[in-house]
Amino acid sequence: MQDKDENEKNWIHILHVNKFVDNLLRNKMYKEMEKFSTVEMAFKNIKIATGVSDAQELVFKFLNKESVYGELLSKIADNEKRITELKQEKESLLKQRKLLKEEKQQYMFVKKEEVNLHDELK
Numbered sequence: 001m002q003d004k005d006e007n008e009k010n011w012i013h014i015l016h017v018n019k020f021v022d023n024l025l026r027n028k029m030y031k032e033m034e035k036f037s038t039v040e041m042a043f044k045n046i047k048i049a050t051g052v053s054d055a056q057e058l059v060f061k062f063l064n065k066e067s068v069y070g071e072l073l074s075k076i077a078d079n080e081k082r083i084t085e086l087k088q089e090k091e092s093l094l095k096q097r098k099l100l101k102e103e104k105q106q107y108m109f110v111k112k113e114e115v116n117l118h119d120e121l122k
Helices: 002-050 055-121
Strands: none
Touching: 002 055
16 A cells, blocks of 8 residues: 555655646746747738848848848949049039130120221231
8 A cells, every 4th residue: 555655655646747838948948939939929010011021131231231232332432433523524524615715705805906907908
């Protein structure tokens, strides 16, 4: 009889240990599921915001963002340099135009004087 009681106590102890372990594992599983749910929701929001549904493509875009940003900065610098060059060229052309106008006015004045002189000589 004593063996039976001892055996029953062992089984009850094993049952309690199993329940305890089951409880620990369930809690761990729920926590992991919460973490996964948070990550899944974040990824879903990222998909919606970016329009990219493939995770690898999204990672690729994210990693290449820095190189694209660098290329854009380089293009901005090139374009700003080109704008400066074009402004200088514009200034130069405006000066040439002004000089040509002045030369034209001088030419017209000289031509008019020649015509007047020619008319006087007749």
